[in-house]
Amino acid sequence: MNKTFTSKLALAAALIALPQIGLAQEADTTPTNADIGFIFTSFMFLVSGFLVFFMAAGFAMLEAGLVRGKNVTMQLLKNISLFALASIFYYIIGYNLMYPGDGWTITGVLGAFSMAGLEPVGLEGAEPDLSYASVGSDFFFQLVFCAATASIVSGALAERIKLWPFLAFTIVLTAVIYPVQASWKWGGGFLDAMGFQDFAGSTVVHSVGGWAALTGAIILGPRLGKYAKDGRVTPFPGSNLALATLGTFILWLGWFGFNGGSQLYMDTAGNVADISRIFANTNAAAAAGAVATLILTQLMYKKPDLTMVLNGALAGLVSITAEPLMPTLGQATLIGAVGGIIVVFAVPMLDKLRIDDVVGAIPVHLFAGIWGTIAVVFTNDSASIAVQLISIGTVGAFVVVASGAVWLVIKATMGLRVTEEAEMQGLDMAELGMEAYPEFNRA
Template structure:
């Protein structure tokens, strides 16, 4: 009786709190609600890590394909350009590129990205997409890849600081403005232009900027003779260049797979896996196509062409890595590998000196890959050509203007003496391989 006297009041007191606990438990979202948000955020983070690692791939590829007296300069440029891209995309690039709300052309200038902690209500409202932080990071690593393309093409004769200033303009202004035309919901998106992961938006933009710089900068001393003869200038370390290519190949799974932009359903996950398979097939086809073509044309396989063939296949499939079949991906990548073999000597005939073959790989194959989207039926040729021309004219002309301004104000090319000595000692005062004689 005495026990009941105490238990009953205690139970009455506990009932309201028990009810509140049950209501809270009922209100908590289950995995079916939060799962898509979690999985897509995870996709952005993991894919972003892979694309970030491509910075190492670009550094190793360029370090292997330049002469030993210029390796330290390439390493310096690559770590600096990524850091600049990260800061500039935070400072203005991200909000300039998204949502493309100024007449469908550009977003907001000088608007630093803010990643404040969000409340429960705000988080719940975003459950059908992903965290802003993961989206920002994933988009950031793409702009850094664009700048890396320029670095390799202009190697061995450009001054460090003018290059870094150009990187500020490219990553903070040029890339975000043009990127907003499609990915920011701008005018090219409105006419049906299709570029899944950036054959044009990323790769050809980098290629156009590199082409403009190579024209203004001029070729390396001794590269082209008066009789039109091309003097080979072998790189310092083909093993390093091969490692860089494999790193880029790996990073491309994040580049293309992450561009699915969703991993919250069975269909999304299945699509990501198809993208991986198609991406890999295109790279393999590009390398084999280049291998065969160099054997036919030069009677011996050329490893540098084979490496660029793999990258050419990757760039070619980037505009649409989901829709094609594996056989279609093989054809798209294989054509890219063939194009590179012909584009490299074509540039030499025009006396445009591209040290690592970035323009054939990223510009030529970026254009090809964007056109190839038509074969999958997801875009019209008119829309694709409009996008190619728009990105080409804007990026090439704007880049030319910036390069000419830099040339006039501070000069962009090292002196003849410094170029012959090597940029490592002339610009930085240190060598990558101090135990070996400079060559």
């Protein structure tokens, strides 16, 4: 009887102790403020990263809609291939080249040419920097920016460039050219030390893609029949403006991650408020760019031009990317509107120079990117117009020389341009043997 009573008493004591044990375990695993900041900032990078990843679909749809029907499949293949190649080569070389740490010495440069690495599973045995984000989230976020740069080049050179030479250029751009110049600002390099301001990449991303596209378009030459000897420009209407419009909306959506994620931290109430401010300014600039082109094309051509309005919205987005935090809503609207106006005048200017840009990537990403980088001085007191201009020129000179050299080497070895017969037939059948719209007449 005493033994039974003792057993029951022990069981009761154990049951009473269980909640206390659970509370003790819970207390041991309660995250610190540093843990919470690390978690939220890493989560922000991941969400922003997949929004920017979805911009790859936007570029694909925009380009598919603005090229002729006989070249749609080629553009789709180029866009999925360039993202895949960027993912691999930014991992193999680009990421560590972009963030060389404190080592742009001889040994540091050699060490930078190495593969990116992630934290161990569950952070087992690791001592992460809890003041920032996980390496995996940062790597993914930076990767999608790199891939976006290559997407800019794809559309400008459409309808006459071979597939494999273009992909070869993509490898060099994403593995070396983009990471090197990005390290000068975002990797703590000399442009950053000078005080260069480029919040999310009007220059570091967009003008880099624009310079590479401009250099390639000049070396490649215009499409057959685009420019007559008497100076007339032959319009080549896109195959599907519904797709082009869808692509623009996808890019607009992705830009919230592009600019919002570039706040880099979501560990305080102030940072969250700033991210919401960035979203609002980004949207205002895009809307103003679209409206400005809508009105301006109506005034200039007596009819509004949908393709210009699409590019006007994108130009507004590019324009606000260099500084989406500091402007008021009104200032963001004006910055975006100027970007849209730039597109309306830049597109015919390129045609006069006989530079054939199929989708308008050069006016949108290069010209509006330059404007957006300069516009920083109007809203950010820490920005210097001299430093902004020097940085624009430095990045531009480097990308033109580097990409020009790569284009010329590829042209001399692999060849850049398809044959006249292939161009007239369309790259879908000539290069790939398949069509995007096989049941329709390929005009």
